[in-house]
Amino acid sequence: MSSRPPGSPSVPSPPPSSAAPGAPRRRALAAALPTALLAASLSGCGTTADASDGRTVTVTVGYQSKTINTVTAGTLLRSLGSFERALRAQGKRDGKTYKVRWQDYATGAPITAQMVAGKVDIGSMGDFPLLLNAARGTQLHAPTRLVSVTGYNLRGALNTLVTKPGSPLRSLADLRGKKVSSSVGSASDGTLVRALQRAGMDPDKDIHKLNQEPAVGASALQSGAADALSQFVAWPGLLAFQGKAQALYDGGALGLPTFHGVTVRDAFASRRPAVVRAFLAAQRDATRFLQAHPVDAARRVAGATGLPPEVVYLYNGSGGLATFDPTLKPQLIAALRKDVAVLRAARLTGPVDVDSFVTDHYLKQSYGSGYAKARRSTAHPAPDEVWLRGEDRTHSFTGPEALLRFAAAHRGRVRAAYVADATTGTRWFADKSVWVRDGARLLPFAARATADAWLRHHRGARALGYADALGRVR
Numbered sequence: 001m002s003s004r005p006p007g008s009p010s011v012p013s014p015p016p017s018s019a020a021p022g023a024p025r026r027r028a029l030a031a032a033l034p035t036a037l038l039a040a041s042l043s044g045c046g047t048t049a050d051a052s053d054g055r056t057v058t059v060t061v062g063y064q065s066k067t068i069n070t071v072t073a074g075t076l077l078r079s080l081g082s083f084e085r086a087l088r089a090q091g092k093r094d095g096k097t098y099k100v101r102w103q104d105y106a107t108g109a110p111i112t113a114q115m116v117a118g119k120v121d122i123g124s125m126g127d128f129p130l131l132l133n134a135a136r137g138t139q140l141h142a143p144t145r146l147v148s149v150t151g152y153n154l155r156g157a158l159n160t161l162v163t164k165p166g167s168p169l170r171s172l173a174d175l176r177g178k179k180v181s182s183s184v185g186s187a188s189d190g191t192l193v194r195a196l197q198r199a200g201m202d203p204d205k206d207i208h209k210l211n212q213e214p215a216v217g218a219s220a221l222q223s224g225a226a227d228a229l230s231q232f233v234a235w236p237g238l239l240a241f242q243g244k245a246q247a248l249y250d251g252g253a254l255g256l257p258t259f260h261g262v263t264v265r266d267a268f269a270s271r272r273p274a275v276v277r278a279f280l281a282a283q284r285d286a287t288r289f290l291q292a293h294p295v296d297a298a299r300r301v302a303g304a305t306g307l308p309p310e311v312v313y314l315y316n317g318s319g320g321l322a323t324f325d326p327t328l329k330p331q332l333i334a335a336l337r338k339d340v341a342v343l344r345a346a347r348l349t350g351p352v353d354v355d356s357f358v359t360d361h362y363l364k365q366s367y368g369s370g371y372a373k374a375r376r377s378t379a380h381p382a383p384d385e386v387w388l389r390g391e392d393r394t395h396s397f398t399g400p401e402a403l404l405r406f407a408a409a410h411r412g413r414v415r416a417a418y419v420a421d422a423t424t425g426t427r428w429f430a431d432k433s434v435w436v437r438d439g440a441r442l443l444p445f446a447a448r449a450t451a452d453a454w455l456r457h458h459r460g461a462r463a464l465g466y467a468d469a470l471g472r473v474r
Contacts, residue, residue, distance in 0.1 A: 059087070059275055060101040062111035062123035065305045066214075068315055069151040069158055069233045069260045069322045070124040071297075072286040073279075078102055079300045080289060082282035090278050098275070106213055107183060108133065116142045121268045122279055124150055126187040126232060126260045127332075127339055133263050134357040135349040143266040146358045148280055151315075151322030152259030152332055154378060157252030157426040158321055159191035160236035160447070162245035163228045164221060171449050172199040172249055178227035181210040181217030187258050190342050191251045192230035198254070221245065233322065234307060237314045240432045247432075247447035252424035257335040262326075273362065280326065280366045287324050294318040295392055310387065310416035314427065317394065319383035319418065321427050327367075327375040328360045383420045383427035388413045400444050403430065404473040411470070419444040423454065435469040437462050442469050 061083070063074030077083055087098035105111050108125025112133040115123055125133065130146055137144040151158075161180075163169050169178070172195055182189040193203045203209070210217065210226055214235045220226035222244060229235075229245070239245035251258070262283065269276045290297040294317045295309075301316065302309040315321045336354050343349045364371045384397040386406055390413075397403040400419050407417050407430065417430035422443040433444040434451035438461040445451035455461050464472075 055095070056097045056099065057272070057275070058099045058101055059122065059272075059279075060103060060114075060120050061279075062103045062105060062114055062120040064106065064108070064111075064124065065104045066106070066307065067126070067233060067260065068301055068305070068307065068312055069126075071150070071301050071316060072283050072290060072324055072326070073122075073124040073148070073150045073262045075301050075304050076290060076297055077282060077286040079304055080286055082285040083279055086278035086282045086285075087275070090274050094274065106215065107186065109185065112136055115144055115263070115265055116140045118142065118265070118267075120265075122262065122264050122276075124260060124262050127258055127336055128185055128187045128190050128343060130261055130263060130357075131336065131339055131343055131352050131354075132185055132349055134354070135352050137266075138353070144263045144357070145266050145269060146261050146263050146328070147269070147276065147360070147362050148262045148283060148326040149328060149332060150260045150262065150283070150326070151324045152257060152329070153252070153321055153323065154257045154331060155252040155424060155426070156191060156254040156256045156258045157250060157424065157446075158233045158258050158315070159188040159230065159251035160247050161192060161195065161228055161230045161249035161251075162221070162236050162239060163248045164224075165243065165246050167227070167246070167248075169228065169248060170452060172196060172201065175228060176201065176206050177208070179208045179210055179220075179225065180228045180230060181212045181220050181226040182230040183213060183217070183232075184209070184211040184346070185343070185348050186232060188230045188232040188251075190339060191254060191258070193342055193346070194254055194256070195249055195251075218244075233315050234311055237311045237321075237429075238307060240429060241308060241311050241314075247428065249449050250421060250424050250426045250445075250447040252421065252426035252446070253450060256338070257331050259332050259335075261328075269362070276362045277365055280363055283326055284366060287326060290316060290324055291318070294320075295387070295394065310429075313387065313394075313416065314418060314429065317385065317418070319381040319385055319396070319427060321383075323378070323380045325374065325377070326363060327371065328358060328363065329375055329378070331378075333358055383418055383425070386410070386417045387415045389415045391415075400430075401442055401473055404442060404470055408470045408474050421446040421450060423450050431466045433466070435464050435466060437464055437469075437472070442472060 065075045091098050108129030111123040114120035116136050133144050182192050196203045214231050217229045221229045298309045298312040301312045340352045384403045385394040387394045407414050418427050419430045420427055426446045428446035436443045438458050
């Protein structure tokens with residue numbers, strides 16, 4: 001069985017029922033994993049992955065088309081045909097015929113369920129789901145291994161907390177007693193938990209958490225069934241671009257790395273190491289393509305997912321929120337170890353042996369002598385860019401005022417403008433950002449909370465709208 005990428009990502013309505021406000025934590029947690037485990041029996045194809053008749057081998061890849069931080073192991077990789085080409089080359093060497101079965105999911109939990117059931121060989125998901133993948137594989141004696149990274153953000157800016165436009169909520173403290181939609185066990189839920197704790201709040205007692213998939217949570221936000229939504233790439237950017245949400249809290253304020261990665265069944269990797277190496281070689285090809293042709297890559301992903309190209313480029317562009325690099329960097333693995341404590345506190349998992357879960361053996365073979373140098377690099381282009389209508393490239397700038405002058409001079413032709421938050425560096429849409437005039441400076445902020453923090457500490461600074469900011473640089 002294979003699934004095609006879904007069409008339009010518009011928010012469905014009405015939202016399905018969710019956990020009732022004030023329900024005990026264990027009720028919300030009970031909904032998170034058993035449902036995913038049931039998916040193994042309900043959504044499987046009736047046969048094990050890595051099906052083989054001796055000469056023909058079928059490899060099943062689980063991916064998340066709309067979680068666009070995984071595109072180099074999923075949506076973009078699939079559109080380029082890189083993995084299939086790599087397997088054809090492998091087939092010429094070993095005399096086998098390889099086929100790829102792609103299966104698209106909304107989150108990482110069902111991919112894990114399929115992997116431990118032996119029905120998905122290779123999967124991609126976020127850091128918190130990866131840990132649940134490792135724990136579940138160990139528990140069911142079907143171990144998995146993290147073999148590469150797709151995209152990462154060293155500050156955690158891939159996760160964002162949003163509210164409806166015009167919401168009176170201005171800070172995390174304002175969420176006390178409110179209904180917040182989140183996907184329990186996801187990286188964005190980890191951001192929510194940590195952010196509330198830093199604000200001196202109890203994530204279990206001070207808010208009413210609704211455990212919902214991203215699309216359901218987006219609908220709940222629109223209908224008023226939720227006061228806020230904590231989600232991962234690309235939902236916050238999509239809702240902001242559509243004018244359906246505004247950022248309340250920027251995950252980059254945490255300063256904690258977040259990433260997505262590729263996990264494989266250990267039994268599959270041991271039996272077919274050449275296929276794993278072929279996948280990683282194809283992932284590297286897709287990464288190079290994204291870096292060399294960011295606008296084309298954004299359009300390809302948009303065409304496959306129904307997401308607006310402008311939203312894809314926000315995250316995956318040359319200066320996007322995500323840095324795409326397959327190497328297993330020490331900063332990311334260290335963050336993974338810290339994530340275990342969050343999941344254990346939420347009673348979503350027991351101990352996780354991160355060191356045995358992570359292996360760069362196959363990736364080192366793919367890179368050769370260049371792996372150590374690539375692993376040390378965290379270079380990322382400047383995020384201030386303008387994409388004009390009718391153009392196949394973007395224009396880069398060294399600061400927000402230069403971008404504003406260009407945008408003002410090309411009013412009516414701007415397809416999208418992207419700026420970096422003045423304090424966190426998080427890239428956001430210029431027209432959706434909160435702007436502040438501080439003396440002669442014009443400063444953008446991705447979220448209201450960070451803008452308000454600046455205003456509190458800079459006497460004389462004033463907030464202003466995007467149109468006013470444009471008018472001040474003419």
